[in-house]
Amino acid sequence: MKVVIIGVGLIGGSFARDLRKVFPGAQITGADHNETHLKRAVELGLIDRPAEDLDLREADVVLLSIPVNGLLKQLSEVLDAIGEETLVMDAGSTKAEICRKVAGHERRRNFLACHPIAGTEFTGPEAAISGLFEGKTNIICEVEQTAFRIQERALELFGKMGMRIRYMNPEAHDRHIAYVSHLSHISSFMLGKTVIEKERNERDIFDLAGSGFESTVRLAKSSPAMWTPIFEQNRKNVLETLDEYIGNLQGFRQLLDSGDYKGVFREMEETNRIGEILNGIPTQKN
C-alpha cells in the first residue's frame, strides 16, 4: 500500500505509526510546509521519505492532516493530482466549509470527509504517538458522496486501527463539535488568560495550582495556528455556544451574588451527571 501524508504532525505522524503496525509493508511518504518537521518525520521513521508529485498519482491513500485553512486551499489541488483509485481523506475539526468547497470537484468521489476525535494538546512529529486512534470515534460526513470502493478501503483501514465510525452531515457535525470541543478550548484559554493576568507573580500559580487547575487549562497549550482557522470556519456555531456558556456563568454569578446557596448547590448537582455521561468516553491509553 502506498500512502502519502500531508502534514506530518501529531495527527499525521500518529496515523503513520498505527498504519505501519496494521500494514507493515506500507510505503509512506510525506509532505509538510515546515522543512524541519519533514526532516524529523523521516528521522523518527514516521515516513520513508518526502513525497514527490508522482506519489500522489500512485497513492492508494492520501491523508491531509493540516490546519483547516490549509485544507480549504490544498484539498482541491490534491484531488487534481491523484490517481483514479486514490482515497483522499482529511482529519479537520470543521466539516461544512470543506465539504462545500469540493462539492463540485470531478474527483469528489475519491474524497472521504473525516474527523477522528483524537489528539493531545501537543503538535509536530515529536508529538506523534502509537495507538492514538484506537477505540476513538471517527466522524465521517457525506459518506454518500464517496465512491463505494473508496469508502471500503477507508473502513478497512479504520477497522484495523480500532476506530469506531459514526456518520453525520457536515452541518450537524460542526454544530455538535462546537459544544463538545471548540467551546472547551475557549473556556480553557480564557481561564488561563484570567489567571495569568491576575497572578503576575507566576511562582504563585506554580505553588498553588493543583491537578484540577492543570486539567482545566490543559487545552490552553493548544496551537493558535490550528485553532484560529477552526474558530473562523465554525464562527456562527462557536458564537452561539459562547453566548450560552457566558449566560450560564452569569446565572451562576447571580446566584452567588444574591446568596442563593441552594441555587448554587442545585446548579452543581444537576451537572454532576456529566460524570456518568463521560464514563462512556474512550480515554487516552498512552
Add this chain to the structure above:
Amino acid sequence: MKVVIIGVGLIGGSFARDLRKVFPGAQITGADHNETHLKRAVELGLIDRPAEDLDLREADVVLLSIPVNGLLKQLSEVLDAIGEETLVMDAGSTKAEICRKVAGHERRRNFLACHPIAGTEFTGPEAAISGLFEGKTNIICEVEQTAFRIQERALELFGKMGMRIRYMNPEAHDRHIAYVSHLSHISSFMLGKTVIEKERNERDIFDLAGSGFESTVRLAKSSPAMWTPIFEQNRKNVLETLDEYIGNLQGFRQLLDSGDYKGVFREMEETNRIGEILNGIPTQKN
C-alpha cells in the same frame, strides 16, 4: 502516635494511608457524620476503629477533613475537647473565615491552619489513595499563631509525607486560591451545564466528546456539598474572578464576532505560556 481523623473521605482517608506508611505503629481512629463511610473506613483499614470522646483528649494529632461549613462549626468544639499537647489541623479550601472564627480560642495555639493542594474529583473513603500528598504543596496560614512544638510535629509529619510547605496569610490564600482552584471548578461546572443543556441526546456527547472535553469538565464531577460552602465562604473573591473570566470570554467573543482573527490568534498565543508555568506543577502519580 495517636491520631484522630474527623471526616474519613478522600482527604482524611488518603492521609490515613500515608500516615500508616511513615508511622507504622500509629493508632488511627476516625469520625464521620456518614455512618456508612465510617464503617467502610474501618473495613478498608483506613482507621482502626471509630473515635470516642477520650481519643480527642489523648490524641497527638487531630485532622479535620470535612467540608468548610462543618469546619466552621466543629473546629471550636474540637479545640475544647483536646489535650494540652494535641496538634489540630484542617484541610479546608478556604482559610480566612476559619482563622477568624478561632482567633480568640484559648487553644488557638494548638491549631495549624492548613490547605494541602491535593485531591481528585471523587469523594468518600473508597476514593482514598496512597501517595496523594507526595510532592504536593501544603499551604500553612498564620503559622505564628501556632505553638512552636505543635508546628514542629506537623512539619515532621508533612516532611515524611513528602509535602512542600508554603506560608501565607489567610486573606492572600483565599484570593489566590479563588483564581487557581475555585474559578476552575465554576468554569468546568458551567461548561458541563452548557453542553448537557444543548445535547439533549446524550449519545451525541458520548460519541463526539474527546479527551480534551473530558479533561475540561472533569471538575464538574465534584461534590456540591463540599463546594457550595467554599463558594459561600470565599464569595467576594470568587465573584471577582468570575467577573474577570466572563469579561475575558466576552472579549474573545467580540474578536470572533467582528472577524478579528489576528486578535483571536494573539489571545491564544499569549496564553500558551501557561504550558511552561504548569510544567512546574507536581502531577498526580496514582
